[in-house]
Amino acid sequence: MNLLNQSHLKIKNSIPYFEVPGIGEIQWVRHAFLTRHGGISHPPFDSLNISFSNGDRSEDVSRNRERITSAFGLDPNRLVLLKQMQQDGIVVLKDFAKMNPSPLEYDALITDIPNLSLGIRTADCIPILVVDRKRKVIAAIHAGRQGTAMHITKKVLRKMKEEFMSSMKDLLLTTGPSIGPCCYEIDQRVFKEEWEPFSVKKQEGRWMLDLVQINIAQMKEEGIDEEQISRIDLCTRCHHDLFFSYRREGRTGRQLSFIGIAE
Ligand SMILES: [Zn+2]
Numbered sequence: 001m002n003l004l005n006q007s008h009l010k011i012k013n014s015i016p017y018f019e020v021p022g023i024g025e026i027q028w029v030r031h032a033f034l035t036r037h038g039g040i041s042h043p044p045f046d047s048l049n050i051s052f053s054n055g056d057r058s059e060d061v062s063r064n065r066e067r068i069t070s071a072f073g074l075d076p077n078r079l080v081l082l083k084q085m086q087q088d089g090i091v092v093l094k095d096f097a098k099m100n101p102s103p104l105e106y107d108a109l110i111t112d113i114p115n116l117s118l119g120i121r122t123a124d125c126i127p128i129l130v131v132d133r134k135r136k137v138i139a140a141i142h143a144g145r146q147g148t149a150m151h152i153t154k155k156v157l158r159k160m161k162e163e164f165m166s167s168m169k170d171l172l173l174t175t176g177p178s179i180g181p182c183c184y185e186i187d188q189r190v191f192k193e194e195w196e197p198f199s200v201k202k203q204e205g206r207w208m209l210d211l212v213q214i215n216i217a218q219m220k221e222e223g224i225d226e227e228q229i230s231r232i233d234l235c236t237r238c239h240h241d242l243f244f245s246y247r248r249e250g251r252t253g254r255q256l257s258f259i260g261i262a263e
Contacts, residue, residue, distance in 0.1 A: 001216075002230040006242070013071035014038050015048065016242075020174045020230045023131055023259075029138065030117065031129055031259040032072060033176040033232055036244045039064035041253060049244070049253025050081075051121050056253060074260060079117045082106050084142045088150035092163050107147050108156045110139040112164060117260030120176075123244035124184075124236050126211055127176035127257035128153060132160060134170040138259045143215050149192055154218040168223035173230070176257045177243050180235030181210035184247070 002022065009016050015038030023031055039048030040063055045056040050068070052061050069076040080093065083103035091104055093111040109118045118140035120127040125144035132138070139156050141147075160166035181200065188205040198214045199207040216229060236243040244253045 001226050003233045004230060005233055006239075008232075009035075013067070015067065015071050018176070018232050020129075020172075020232075022172050022230065023129070023174065026131065026133060028136060028262050029131055029259065030072060030074065030262050031131075031257075033127065033129075033174075033257045034068065034255050035177075035242045036253060036255055037242070038071075039067060044249060044251050045253040048255065050119070050256040051254035054253065055251060068256060068258075072258075074117045074258070075115055078115055079119055079258065079260075080104070080109060080111075081119045081121065082109065082142065084121065086144050086146040088147055088152045088155055090152070090156055090159050092159065094163075107143075107152055108139060108141040110137065110156065110160055110163065112137045112261070114261050115263045117258050119256050119258040121254035121256055122176070122178065122236075123246040123249075123252055123254050124179040126178035126215060128215065129174050129176070129257060129259040130156065130160070131172045131259070132164065132166045132170050133172065135164050135166055136261060137164045137166055138261055140257070140259055143211070145186065145190065145209075145211060148211055148214050148218075149190075151218055153215045154222055157219065157222040157224070169225075169228075171224060172228055173219055173224060175212050175215060175229075175231045177232050177234045177236050177239070177255070178212060179237050179245065179247055180212070181208050182235055183237035184209050184211060 017032040041049040089106040090108040091106040128141040130139035237245040
């Protein structure tokens with residue numbers, strides 16, 4: 001596994017971001033995992049908040065979005081964001097013209113459409129970006145606790161096989177900044193027995209959970225090898241100076257992770 005940390009942070013037009021070397025080398029892919037910095041939103045959304053639904057001024061969010069699309073050369077009308085539902089719904093985009101303009105109530109997207117970018121908004125949940133190097137297919141996943149419990153990552157990989165004939169050996173996958181097992185405590189009500197190997201029991205009925213490892217296990221169950229996986233190994237709650245963290249801050253912003261196919 002390829003681990004990235006703070007030393008991998010890059011900057012473009014005053015916007016700090018992480019780029020995964022293996023994916024960055026692919027000519028037709030654009031991707032970045034952004035932080036909370038480089039935008040104009042005021043506290044507690046400071047500063048690159050990309051969510052319109054958490055109480056931030058919508059004109060500030062729009063300007064943040066413009067800063068991102070202009071810095072990374074993305075077509076602002078072709079950056080697709082989801083109304084994330086904390087479920088396991090996956091949308092497959094094959095024809096941009098036929099896309100329904102109403103909110104996309106899903107937690108993952110897959111596409112092979114050129115000049116289209118897919119974005120995931122998070123503040124502790126895991127953004128996961130996937131590239132099929134051979135078939136020129138990309139996917140973006142929002143994996144929170146509930147999506148993870150519903151095996152969303154595994155389902156996305158299966159969908160890529162079904163819809164695009166993706167071969168697992170051609171994929172590169174990266175998990176972005178998210179809450180780590182150092183900070184993610186859950187209780188009996190939501191704990192699942194299958195998570196036992198990925199959790200440390202803290203006291204009766206309370207566990208520290210490693211959500212990233214659970215998603216990596218789902219990738220491996222579908223045939224992904226360790227060397228195809230990269231991980232931005234930074235806990236959002238520990239590094240709240242760099243990332244929005246819902247668990248730490250409650251009322252806060254969302255950072256964007258995106259992947260796109262360049263023309
Ligand atoms: Zn932590």
